[in-house]
Structure formats: structure tokens, C-alpha cells
Amino acid sequence: MAGPAETAGQTAQHKAYGNVLTGFALLCICVLASSVRLFSVIKYESVIHEFDPYFNYRVTRFLSEKGFYETWDFFDSFTWYPLGRVVGGTMYPGLIFTAGTIWNVLQKLNIPIHVQEVCVFTAPLFSAFCAIATYLFMKEVRGQGAGLASAAIIAVVPSYISRSVAGSYDLEAVAIFALVFVFYLYVKTLNTGSLAWATALFFGYLYMVASWGGYSFIANLLPIHCLACIVFGRVSSRLYIAYAPWVILGALAAANIPVIGFNAVLMSEHMASFFVFGLLHAALAIEYIRDMLPPRAYSAAKKLVLTFGTTALAVVLALVVSYVAASPTFGWTGRSLSLLDPTYASKYIPIIASVSEHQPPSWSSYFTDLHIASLLAPAGLLLCFRPLTDASMFLLLYGVTAVYFSGVMVRLMLVLAPAACCLAGLALSEVTSYLSASLVAAQRAQAGAGDAEKKAKAPSETDGSAAGKKDKAAGSSAAAAAKQAAKKAAKKGGSGGGPLGWVSGPWKPVPKDVAIVGLVLVFLGLSMFYRHSVYVAGEMYSAPSIVLQSRRADGGVKVFDDFREAYAWLSHNTDPDAKVASWWDYGYQTTAMANRTVIVDNNTWNNTHIATVGRAMASPERKAWQIFRSLDVEYVFVVFGGFIGYPSDDINKFLWMVRIGGGVFPEIKEPHYLGADGNYRVDEQAGKALVDSLMYKLSYYRFADCGPMFGAQRGFDRVRNAVIAKQDFELKYFEEVFTSEHWMMRIYRVLDKPNRDARLRNPRRAKLGRRAPSKRRQPSGAPSK
Template sequence: MSKGLLTAFKRLDRLLGNRRQLFELGLLLLIMGVAFTIRVLPMRWGVTLSEFDPWVQYKEAMYIIERGWSGFSEFFTWHDTESWYPWGRDMGRTAFPGIPFAMAFIYLLLKSVGLSPDPLELASILPVVYSLAGVALMYFLGRQVAGSATGLAAALFIAVSNSNISRNHLGWFDDESLSIPLMLLGFTAYLAALKEGRTVRGVVAYSLLAGGAMGAMAASWGAHKFPLALIPFFAVIASLLGKYSTRLLIATSTAFSTYTLIAMSVPKLGPSYIFETTLFSGFIGVGILLIFEIANRYIPPQSRRLFIGGLFVAAAIFFSAAVLLGVLGVPGLKFLSVALPQLRDALPIVISVAENQVPTWSIIFSDLGIFLIMAPFGVYLFLRRGGLPSLFIVIYTILSVYFASSMVRLSLIAAPAVALAAGYAFTYLFSQLGAIMSSVRAVRRRGQTIPLGYSFITPAILILLLGYSLLPAAYGGLNLRGEVSISPVDQGYQPVTLVTGSFPTRSVLADWMRALEWMKANLPPDAVVMSWWDYGYWITVVGGHKTLVDNGTLNSTQIGEVAYAFMSPPATAVEVLRRHDVTHVVIFVTHQFVSQGGQTFGRLLGFGDEGKWIWMLRIANQVGYKFVESEYLDSNFQPTQKFWDSTLMGQLIPYKPQQTQFGLGHFYNPSNLENFRLVYASSPPYNSLAYVYVYEVVYPQL
């Protein structure tokens, strides 16, 4: 016992005796501290979940926790009757289990050792914990590719990345918070498996770790297709560039088979998932690697190029034929539209969500920050450096930045690549400066002088730009058009959506919280609530009542029915609601009222249903109803009088248009509807910016 303890102390002494490692560890812990501080800034407004999807993840985790360890198996037979009324939802077959399973496992493990954390607080803090793991893994990935200095720079850059912060801050209990660290672990382990001199046993071990991490990511995140397809795609490109080795075949085939088996075991994906194009392309990739292996072993050098080229063309023809004949399923339009953004116009349900739209340059710059400027130079340096890890990062960076420029939410996948490329460029410039200064000192010792000239200019500019990009807008930091800040502090220092009443502000607007509490306490247990799908999770999970549609957007036909009801005249809408047993209708309206110098002016702001109704019209058209958009929307993109007079939504919005000396305004003038009785308003007129209205449906006698 004492001998083992002495050995442990000796190892610790050797570790601490290595000052370089100790210094790197200290810097990494400091960077993780910065990441933690930024991501817990929303705690100022309380601890709860952010946005919408985290609430259903929390609901799924609580289902398991309430049943104990058996809940993990019962989850896959769970039919939820509170959502998508009257059909309900098979949660085990329509939801990714990764996030709720991870939380339930952690909670039950803590409970088994006598600790009982509050589940909501645990769900809120876990994304921050996952983000710290992501920062550490970013360091190891950077060190694997280009050394410790690059790893530390990449860790710092991902710690202050707006895109990364937006998806793993306090309360963001959703897929991406866990999936990005798992993706980084998978990439790091895969590149470790490719390291020169690695034994076969080591290659297999690291590849299994990579496959396990990527498989867990596939069980957690719908956007897993790109990371899974990237590994075999990279292996094929590397082989075509003359970098094939048996080690590449073993690592790729082991990782691919591992994460494919895990993905197939997820009920939402199922065994048939192997016939989906993006995953099946991995089989083609491994097959091409086998062709290279056979060529290297059995084909004479003078015939290898012809042999490989012929079989490569045959594989491409086979793959294309399988897709055209329908043997392989193509990804849905939502995923295809990432590569071909013009396809998104055919999907109003998808494009109605801001994060699914094509980003503007200001959004891209805000998400990826000043590091986007340094990334191209980093890509060039990686190309010049050569080697498999460098090639992997180059391919990852180019593809992910392209996809991020196609869809707002995909900047999250590009953020690690940009951080790594920028980190390498950053450390290279400073290493060059260090080399120049060392040579200057050596020359000065010989009594000569060499002017440093412009050697300091580029690093100094980078430091100034980086420092300025971190500065909050309130202290003079960059704020594009007064709307988009590039400061990570501004990104982190925001209350969660429920606290702000789903309104873009840093103030507490308790309207949605009050409305949900009122619904939970006052609506009858069998109430069925119709709202636009944005608020479905809130009404079901927090408000405790059945809804027709929610943020899962599982049934576009039912969403179209809700859209049709809102866009129809009240008499028609009542019959649609009767078919679905709807008892109450909820709408959300944002309105600003200003009184100054004896003058008053009010206007709808467009953040609520008064701005979303156009998507209701388009989605209703998508499922087969016929609305002429120009009859409801004028050339100035304002709703016409027909919208206000002839649609249920126009009638339910209590603020009606009225011309004033300031232009078109909107004033409180609720309609007197025979079949819809207002039973709750979250705030009196003109007393808030966000209003939730609950109407009871009064059906006419048949």
C-alpha cells in the first residue's frame, strides 16, 4: 500500500516538475474558467430552460427519472397523449434519446450516492458542463493536429465563440450542447488512430473510441449526418491524394462500423437507416479503401492507377444508380437544402424558423467572429504543413463554412473548424515573431543591431482586433446596425426566452410565465389548446395541457390544419376546431405603445403571431388549401384589410390598424366574436411589450 502511494507521489512530482505541462494546464483551466463565466451569465435572471426544444428534452428526462432505472427501457414504449392531439406521439420512436438519457443517468447516479439535485437546475447547468468538456476536447484536437500552442489558442477561440455560446449556455438543454463535444471527441480519437507508428491494437482502440463517440452523437442530434459522412469522405480524398495506408483502412472501417451499428440501434433511425444516402456513402468509402488495399497488395505498380480508376468509376455508377432507382433513400429536403439552398423555398415550415434560413453576412460574422478573418490563412498553413490531420481539418473547415453560409444554425458545426484554423494562424504568427526576436538577441550579442521593422505590426493588430471583439457593446464594442454584437459577453448575457416573454430584450417580461401558470391552474384537465406550433412545448410541458401541434413539427398536415383554421373566417375556423375537440385558442402578440409630449402612438412589432401569420398562410397552401397571398399582404408587406376582417387570426389580435399623424398605428380595439370568448390576458392593454391571450371556444349548437 505504502509502496503504491509512494509511486503515485513520484508520478505527481514528475508531472509538476514539468513546468511546460503545468503552464499549459494552468492556461487551459483559465480558458475553461472564461468559458464557464460567459455561459452562466443568464443566471442573473434565474435558473430555467431556454428557448423551446429544451423543454421537451426535460420532459423526456423526467419520464425516465420518475420511473427509475427501468425508465430507460420503458422510454421506448412511451406513447405521449399530451402532444399532437388526438393522435399522440410515440416518443421512443420519434425522439433522439441522447440528451434525456444522459441527464437521467447522471441524476440517478447522483441519487444512488445520496445526492438529490433539483432536476430543472440540473438540466439547466448540464449544457455548461458539456461546454467545458468541449473546450478541453478542442485543446486536445488542436494539440493532435498542430501542437499544444494551437490547442490552447483553439480552446480559447471556441470558449469565446458566439455560435458555440448560443448552443451551450445556461438553460440550453438541447441536442447540440452534448453532441458538439461528442463530435470533437470522435474527431480527436480518429486522428489519434491515424498517428504514424501507432500499433494495430492502438489504431483499433482509438477507432472504437471515435466510433462510440460519433455513435452517441448520432443518438442525440439530427444534424449528425455531416460529421458521420465526413470521416469516410476524408479517407477517400486522402487515398486519392496518395496518402493511403492500411492504418487508414483499419481506422476508418472500425470507426464507421461502430457508429453505424449504434445509429441503427436508435429507434428513430432504425436498421433501414443504412440505406439513407449519407450513411450508405460510408460503405462506398470503405469499399474504395479496400480497392486501394487490394491494389497495393496484388496489382503491379504499373497497373494500379487503371485498376483503382476503373473500380472507382464503377462504384460511382453503382451509387448513382442505387439513388436513381430508389434503392437508397435521399435525405429530406431540409437536409438537401443545406447543399442547395434554393430548395428551401419549397419548405415554408422549415424556412419559417429563423435559424433555418440563409444567413446574412452580418449574422455569419457575428456567429464566427473575428476568427473568420484568420481562418483562411490557417487553412493555407495546414495545406502547407501536410499530413493526414492537416488534410482532415482543411476538408472539415471548407465544407462546414460552406454549410454555415447556407443555414444559420450550422455555424455551430463550423465554429470548431474556424477556431482551429484561426488558432493555428494565430500561433504561427506569434511563433514567427518569437523566432525573429530570438535571432535579434543572438545578433545583438555579437555587437550588431537589426531593426525589427514591421515584425510587431501584424501580431499587434490581431491582438487589438481580438480584444475589441470581446468588448461588450455597452462599453464601446462593435454592434452591427445596433442589432448584432460580436462580443461573446453580449451573447452570453441574455435572459432565457421564457423569462423575456419570447421577446428580444434583456428585461423580464413575465407574460408567458403568468399565462402558462394560469393555464395550468385554471383550464380544465381535459382542455385541448390550439396555438401556433412555436408555443406547443411550453403549453404542454409548463402549462400542463394537450396541444394539437408543437415544435417537433412531426405532422405537417396537422400543422397545415391549424394554419388553415387561423387563416379562415371565424365561422369556418370553428368547424375545423370542432373536428379536433379544441377547447381553447392561444395567441401571442407583441405591441409597443409610446406616449410622449401629449402624443400617443402604438404599433405591432412583428415578433408574435402578428408577424408569423404569413407563414400560416403559406403552410396552409403547402398542404392543399388555396389562399392568394396578395389578397392578404400588400406591396408594402403589410396585412390588408381582408386579413383583419376575414381571418380568425386577424380577428383575435386585439390591436387593430388605424392611421395617425405618425403613420399607420395599432390600437386596442378587440373584436366582438360570437364563438371566441377572451378568458385571459397576460397584461392590460398598453402595459407590456408581449401579450398572451387565451380564448375559450364557444361552439354553436348543431
């Protein structure tokens, strides 16, 4: 009698050790996840990165000044002049409210920290949370071992690092955590079948919906999983409790967020969940009457239900199809359509296609961004089948759909990252536990057959705790299973008793040498992955893109701080009411850093407005002046990289301005801006419209005169590697007011009246009146060489 009690006590002790160890490992993983993202602060400074984060930062600042309630009613008159933007109703508030809450709590604790610091460090904090969520998710799917391995991988996976370094205050910073956490809650509800967890799922989903537009991925993935369960005959009350309340409560949650509103029940993105909801009820009804009725009546009733169900479904489907077909985009938003049909955006919505993160990724980026996870994930997919549980089927479907979406848009690599990490973690933990179990078995065999029974028992219990990590369902009976396996092993002559949860056939250990080599290889692979990730985090993904660095020949670092220099100039030297025009990429930065009204910004909600700016940039000077005057623009700035060789400048983005402008104003035609050979070029063979365009003039004004650049030819553009077509020209309607140190930002004032000085040079022609300047310009417009 004492035997089992003692064993149980030992098992409990093992379990306690295991839990403490797991907690400690998880803590280390969290510290690692946060600290690997701090390179940007160390190498640069604590600054908000890139473009969109500046908007989030600005709203967070507003929130810290005015409070939560006011933020819902925030109308921003500093952007989209003269329209403005209803910020409260068009943003996803999750990130901003999260940072605002953190800031408020810190204030209450008398920690006087600036809201910018909170914003900068939100992303590293939440990547630690994401590691915990991943651990919980995989623990539910397979067990503690897989959970820890997945958490260790996702902590440093480069794809996720790229969006969550300190300062990258973007929606994805919290959304990926929310995504994984919702998956965890769903799987938890699925495994326990408890309504309390279903309620938790609602709150998790509410946070997800509030955080990111990517929630529609969940809104479609859960129906797919439910459908798969129905098709494979896995309908159960647990599935119902996980899925059905989510459909109803989730729709209510989504409709609560103003930016989604009634779309949550009207748009096609959300229809799948309602369809599957109906199907689930039909499937359950069939199951229910099978238990209730005698077989003959059951078969008749089943036929009846199926006929009725199919008819009802067909009617509903027809109704929906007719409703959907009435709308031009079939009830989908353009962004979702471009996911289903990858060519859609480039055909119809150039503004979506123009964003670089909406391009399909290259193959190499899978390796850079996922590294070892891309190797292990396929093995993880296979392991999902042994054994195939509801939870592992969910992971399987998540992995497969995420792979597809990542192939459409490079931005969605971020959705793939957790899936790949979970699958890789699964494979990793199975492989290591298999190999170490083999080692243990080999050791035991060495110890000899003497007292085999007793010895086989002890190690199998250590395995038992390892197996307990593996399968929650089998977890409770792991000790018993281990004992049985050990007895079997003892009968076979101590050939080993590692009960691997997924091996249904007889378990065979690999020889000791192979196991050691395998473990060393796994360790090597992992250390290479960590090396790679830390390198990538430090070198590639930490650049804030508003401050640039380059290494000098002597090893020192040269800092290019032109953007902030120019924005500071704007905020110090212009009227607070001045309107500033630029390409939309710089809208958020201008409002946040220069605190001036902009015409268009990165929100891109009004295509016509952006097209107007694109048209102005692509038009000749006089036409552009008219457009800008009509928009009350006082300052125009361009980003120019030809002086120092900064490639993402406005001249390189110019074709998108032409395309977007041409999409609304047909007088702008892309071929006019291309050279004779059909290529986009700025040298002698540049298209005439390009040379005449405002963008060209504002970029290259006085460029040839700026002195010999590193011994290059006069007027040599270091980005395009060409001598520019037209080197000497005057501006008539614009006046250069500021050019930053490295010429990266050039600010011009839009003159009230055309510049008289240009005319006064030739007073006789000036008398000819209005048409004179354009006539005068013709000869000098021709290339000088």
C-alpha cells in the same frame, strides 16, 4: 557522455513545466468557458430557454421520474392530439440521457438538486468539455500550442455561446462537444493507427449519433477525407484502421438509435461512406499487389483490378441510382436536400423554410458570431498546407465544407464555429511562436557572438519545447532538430535557431521592433475578441425569450413575464384534459409549462396537422370554430405584441400559417391576405381575408378599447406601426378568458355553441336563423373609416 544525458534531463524538465502550464491554462479556459455562459442566470434567473429546450426538459423530467428504460417507451399523449407522439422513437436521446445520468449521480451522492437545475447547467458544463476536446483535436493535428490557442478561442466564440448559455438546454449543447470529440478520436486513430482508438472512435460516434441529427455531417466528412487521401496517394494502414472499422461499426451504432434506425444503411446520406469504403479496398489491393508482384505482372494486374473495380462500381452505382431515383426525394431527407440545394426548402417544404434559424445568414453575422476567428481562419487554411499531413488535411476539409454549410443555414454557423476556431488557433499559435522566436533570436544576436554555440543551444531548447507542441510527428525528434538548427544557426553567426515545424526553407527572423509590434497587435486583437464575446454573451445571447426585459428611461429594468403568467393561468384554471390550440411554436412550452394537451408542437412531424391549425387561424371565425371543434379544442391562444411592440408575435408569423395551410388546403391563397399593393399590412389597406381571419380577430379583439397607449392613436399597433383596419367587432364563436398583463398572450375559450349575445342585440335579425349572422356581419365587416 554526460552532456546528452543532461540535455535530455533538461528537456524532460522543460516538458514537465510545459505540461503543468498547459494543464493550468486549460483549466482556466474551462472555467472561462463555463462562466461566460452564466450571464443568463445572473441577469434573468435559472430557467429553461426558448422552445425546443422545453421538450428536452419535459422528457428529462419524465426520465427522472420513471427511469431510463421507460423513456425509450415514452408515448406522449399530450401532444399532436389526437395522434400523440412516440417520443422514445423520435428523439435524439443523447442530451436527455446525459442530463438524466448527471442528475442520477448527484442523487446518489445525496445532492438533492432539482432536475431543472441540472438541465440549465448542462450546456455550460459541456462547453468546457468542448474546449478540452478542441485542445485534444488540435494537439493531434498540429501540437500543443495550436491546441491551447484553439481552446482559448472556442471557449468564448459567440456563435457557440449563442447555443450554449445556461438554460439553453438544446441538443447542440452537447452535440458540438461530441462533434469535436469524434474528430479528435478520428485524427488520433489516424495518427496512431491503433485498433483501440478505433474502438474509442466507435463509442464517440455512438454518442454523437445519439445526440444530434448533425451526425450526418460527420458521416459525409470522413468519406470526403478518405477520398481525398486516396486521390492524393496517401493511402496507408493508419487510414484504413481509422476509416474502415468506423464505416461498419458506425453504421451499426447509427442504426441502434431508434430515430435513425435502418436509415443508417438505406438513406443516401450514408451511402458515401460505403462507396469510399469500396474504393479504399481497391486502392489497398493495388498497393498490396504492387509489393507482391514483379513490375510487368503488376501493371497487368493493376489494369485488371481497375477494369474490374470500375465495372463493379458502375454496376453498383447504376443500382443505387435506379433505387434512389424511385423515391421522390432521391433517397435524401428533405432537410439534407435543403442543404445541397438551398432553394429546395422554400420551394417544397414551407415548414422548414419558416424556421428563422433555417434562413441563410447575413454577412454581418459572420463577424458577430466569429469575430477574430473569421479573420484568422483563412490564414489557418493556408497553414494547413505547411506541412500537409493527413490530420491537417482533415482540418482543411472540415473548414471548407463547414463554410459552405454555414452559408446555407444560419443554424449551421454552429458547425463552422469549431472549424473556424481551430483554424484561427492554428494561425494564432504559428504567428505568436514565429514572432516570439524572432524576439529570442534578436536577443541572442544582441548577446553577442561570444560563446555563440553554447548560447544558441539553450534558447533553441526552449524553442524546441515550443516546437514539440507543434508537431506530434516531429515532436519526438524536436530536441534533435532543435540542436541541429542551433548548430546551423551558430555557424551562420548566431542568426537564430527557432525551428518552426512548417518552415521548410531557411528560417529568417523578423527584426525585434517588428516582432514586438506584431505581438502587441496580436494581443490587442485577442483582447478585442474577448471584449466582444463577453459583451455579446451578456447582452445578445442570454435572453431566455420567455422572460423579456427592457430598459426604462430611468435605467431600471422592466420585466415582461407574460408567457409564464399565461401558462400558469392555463394550468390553474382549465380542465387537466383540456386541449389547447396555438401555432406550433408554443407547443413544447404549453405541454411543459401549462401541462395541457396541444394540437401541434415544435416537432413538426405531421405537416397536415400543422396545416390544419394554420388553416383554422387563417379562416373566418365560423369556419375556424368548426375546425377547432372537430379537433376537440377548448382553448385557443395567440401571442400578440402590438400593445408593447414585441415583434415576434403571431401576426408577424401569420403569413407562414397561410403558406403552410395553403400548401395542404388550396382554398387558402396567400394573395388574399396581402394588401392591395402586395404588401403584408394590417392598416386600412389590409387584405380582406386577413381582416376576416381568426388570427386577426383574436389578436385585435378589444384592442382599440384598451385605452390610449402612450398617447398614440386609437387602435395603433406598435409593431406594425399602423392603425389597425377594423377596430370594433364582436366575437361570436370564441370567448376571451384571459389576457396577460402586457397583452402578449391572449387566451380564448372555444364556445360549445355560437354566442347568443351577439345576436340578441338585434332580436329581429336573430329570428332570421342561421344565415343571419353572416349577413349581419357584412356591413360591419367593412372598414369603419
